[in-house]
Amino acid sequence: MMRKEDTKEVRVPLKLMRDAVRVAMQLAGQNTTDFDKKTLKMVSPRLMSILPEQEDDSLINLLSPSLFSLHDEGQGLEKLLSLPQMLKSLDxxxxxxxxxxxxxxxxxxxxxxxxxxxxxxxxxxxMRGENGVPLYFTKENATEIIGDVEKKKIEVFEDLDKSYTKEQKDDLDTKGYAFLDKKQLNTVYGKGSPYGDVKTLKKFRRLRDDPERFIETDIRALAEAEKFKARRHDIVGSPFVLTPLTFASAPLTNTFVVLSPIVLSPITLSPAVLGPIILSPWVFVPLVLSPRVLSPLILNPLIFSPIILSPLVLHPLILVPGIFNPLILSPLVLSPLILSPQVFTPLILSPFALNPLILTPMVGSPLILSPFVLSPIILSPQALFAVVLSPYALSPLVESKLIAAEVVLSPSWLS
Structure with a gap:
């Protein structure tokens, strides 16, 4: 009942606006059948859109034209003022x-x-000094400053660079390294070279039999070295109940949380980096002043868990269904919602970028004062949806039906 009352309060101004538009259309003699199920766009023009308006019959446009679109589909004014259509009329x-x-x-x-x-x-x-002298070594100034030995070193690498075969150049471009042949090894480590070293030359000649194997062996030895082993304090099967997490950044950094539900345990002033949370539902867990970076939520339902003043960066939400999880003053970057249906999850004063919705239907989840860019809505139907004072760019609606939705004072560009 409380959730229902809160939803009604959120919808009051939008309902008043919708009712006013309905009355005006009735007075003008226009058809208002199924008006409540249609999408209402008001003072939200689309500029240089890349996709046509979807389902024109279910859309009511008020001062929201589509201008200079990059396609020539659409209907009416959208097609007439599209850039391809305008250019077609010219030779x-x-x-x-x-x-x-x-x-x-x-x-x-x-x-x-x-x-x-x-x-x-x-x-x-x-790259030059006060007198115009280059601050980097050339063959000429290296000879003047350091001497003939450095000049010879530069000449060695000049000769080596000229001797690269096509296969070696391809390896350098694709792998980042290449193996020298016997002649090139002599150029660098042979007699007469400033880098001359008989032992090094013999060692590298032996390695030519199977150099890839030796590289793999060295990498494996480095990985298994004791000083490269990092301790990880993972949390597995340890529920948190009535346990406030405040200033808990150390336990949440570089820590996996698996099969550890969190209930009635607010997280405050606890930033997290590299802390994935998997199969650990949150129930009544507000996240306040706790930014999260590279800490995805996977198979992790959220219930009554608001996110306040907590930016999310590189924080995907995958298979994370949620109920009543408002995001307030919490910017999102590269944090897509994938297969994560949401109910009553509004975004308020929370701009976001590179944050697509993919197969994520939502109900009663408006965007208010939350501009966004490069965040398409893909195969994600939206019901009781609203975009209010939230301009957006490069964020098309792809095969995503809008039901009883409003777009108010939210112009778009390239969408």
Missing amino acids: NRDQEAWLDFIVEASGVSDNLDKAEKTIADNKDKE
């Missing part, structure tokens, strides 16, 4: 002239030339 010569005008008017070419010149000048200036 090839006019199209080229129009594109040249856009490039020149925007100053793209001039700015590119200036930027390239500025970068080159700054780089050259940084």
